[in-house]
């Protein structure tokens with residue numbers, strides 16, 4: 164089985180979020196970059212498990228400039244067989260999906276598996292767009308994925324439950340928590356990653372961005388906490404009712 | 411020029427997140443001087459959409475057109491959008507919006523913004539706010555294409571139902587030519603009375619401070635008294651004390667309830683990212699230095715095993731007095 168796993172580069176979850184250039188750009192100074200957790204922990208690990216069990220290859224793909232290379236190596240260290248980077252700094256999800264579909268079009272992947280969203284732009288957009296561009300079925304928010312021959316069975320998360328769906332390969336699916344367990348790369352994997360192929364391809368340039376990020380902002384600071392005597396929970400209930408009006 | 415709102419249903423009833431999307435779409439329609447038309451998927455109570463300002467409902471009555479099979483929904487949306495001349499399509503950013511909106515964007519070439527938290531500013535372009543960095547920041551995004559798609563964050567806009575009414579007509583769409591091959595084998599959960607986390611207005615959440623899964627009784631009791639939904643921190647789900655779908659935070663479910671009560675949770679940055687959109691936050695923690703107190707509106711410094719039973723008692727008394 165040939166599986167393609169698109170991965171994104173995102174700021175480490177402990178990063179201080181700040182903006183520059185009149186709040187028009189994310190301030191990358193001092194930022195540690197990681198593989199987007201949904202891509203890494205669930206999509207990539209599940210892809211590796213499937214290939215470990217049934218044979219095949221896992222290719223990771225990133226649309227980005229050379230600053231993505233360290234996180235791509237991390238994915239290789241976890242066990243991906245090869246990596247592709249489409250060399251363009253994408254302006255939005257539409258461009259990313261278009262570039263991935265341009266690369267994948269003639270490669271015969273059985274499955275494209277990616278995280279349900281990035282923890283940076285929280286779009287949940289690339290998977291669905293990619294499926295449409297590639298004319299494949301799309302199963303979003305999958306918390307479980309099994310493959311049997313040419314048929315996949317997935318749990319699609321809905322509000323408060325799951326829907327078990329069956330579909331023939333090839334397909335595009337986005338991974339939700341539950342699909343796999345996070346893995347930590349070992350020394351052997353890290354060494355092996357250095358010699359695995361990371362192919363840089365030129366962008367197809369087939370799409371213009373549909374959206375433009377104009378300005379960023381931070382939420383208004385919270386006012387100081389009001390402490391309530393732990394002996395007096397009637398007081399807390401009263402505050403929640405009369406002051407906060409939340410019960 | 412009209413606004414088309416995609417409305418999904420659960421057990422035949424319009425989803426709450428869809429009702430919010432419909433209200434949003436009606437406001438956009440009013441601001442650009444157009445009609446608000448809803449495309450509902452197999453709704454038995456489509457007329458409710460009139461109460462949030464929708465003028466007309468096109469109700470699909472073909473159960474194969476559902477979010478399980480996004481390609482069919484996209485076909486229905488394209489047909490409806492052409493029929494009513496829609497320039498803006500509105501979704502709720504729920505499991506349906508996430509499955510369908512990106513496909514529609516790729517098919518139509520209309521720009522998409524998800525997680526939207528504001529009405530569009532049309533003074534120069536079509537600019538909406540969205541949450542980024544899991545709620546640690548927001549961005550203003552301009553949609554450059556002529557046709558626009560927005561998917562709005564659940565619980566970001568309060569619902570205010572009015573007196574309006576909408577005409578409802580059946581909408582026939584031929585999806586027989588579309589075969590994505592997706593078949594639904596089973597549906598699990600989702601039928602209980604508990605409000606799903608992304609839609610919940612009251613959430614009671616607990617973390618590693620509770621020591622073990624056997625101590626969740628008092629948390630569930632509080633949720634029961636309030637009619638709240640339960641949640642948890644990530645390690646609690648990872649070690650299997652609670653189910654994965656209860657995990658809130660940057661790598662779990664993002665929530666925006668009216669009230670979030672956090673018990674024995676330290677308030678790590680990744681946890682806060684998914685819950686800091688809550689309108690009111692109550693933190694119960696025995697450590698006065700717990701970072702969560704900095705993000706809280708009300709704090710109780712104390713042992714959860716003493717405070718929570720006391721709070722449950724006070725809540726019960728309050729409910730008995732206030733119905």
Ligand SMILES: Cc1cc2nc3c(=O)[nH]c(=O)nc-3n(C[C@H](O)[C@H](O)[C@H](O)COP(=O)(O)OP(=O)(O)OC[C@H]3O[C@@H](n4cnc5c(N)ncnc54)[C@H](O)[C@@H]3O)c2cc1C
Nearest residue numbers: 617618619643644659660661674675676680681696697714
């Ligand atoms: C990449 C990444 C992503 C992550 N994503 C998430 C996420 O999405 N959501 C998430 O929650 N975490 C996430 N985490 C984990 C996060 O960093 C914290 O480790 C986690 O939130 C801590 O959970 P906790 O507060 O339950 O436990 P702890 O940090 O152990 O805190 C327990 C708290 O309980 C208090 N306590 C103990 N006993 C009592 C008592 N008897 N009464 C009252 N209080 C008591 C303690 O004072 C303490 O504050 C992520 C981490 C990483 C690295």
